[in-house]
Amino acid sequence: GGGGARYARFLVEELKPFIDARYRTDSARERTGLGGASLGGLVTMFLGLRHADVFGRMAVMSPSVWWDKRAILRYVAKASPKPTARIWLDMGTAESRSGIADARRLRAALVKAGWREDVDLAYAETPGGTHSEAAWAHRVGDVLQFLYPGDFGEFHW
DSSP states (O other): OOOHHHHHHIIIIIIHHHHHHHSOOOOOGGGOEEEEETHHHHHHHHHHHHTTTTOOEEEEESOOTTHHHHHHHHHHHTOOSOOOOEEEEEEETTSOSSHHHHHHHHHHHHHHHTOOBTTTEEEEEETTOOSSHHHHHHHHHHHHHHHSTTSSTTOOO
């Protein structure tokens, strides 16, 4: 009911082809990433699994796992075969009452589906991290370095 399928169609069929046609991009799925925080993190996970042929990197920050009775956990469980995607998943400890527990559930579902921590899955809990743009901005350097290893060298955020 959140419109994720329509949003996916827009991104995959309209926006990405538009960008790739007009700008110098590396459009290979292995180089194509998607990211978001909160409900954006949730839809990133959904889109990355639904369109694993398009997106090879996912930044899933502070995802709203609680949405629709934790439907994303069931969606991950049905991801077969496991897409070859790199996933960053994180949550701050001061975000919500169930945030850390939900993030751990999502991490467990991803591991059960075949992702391997520190290989194609990174999981981070930020002590005192809040549900805010400032908190996500503080973590984005680590996110990009995991998703695109070697591409950022010694750049400091």
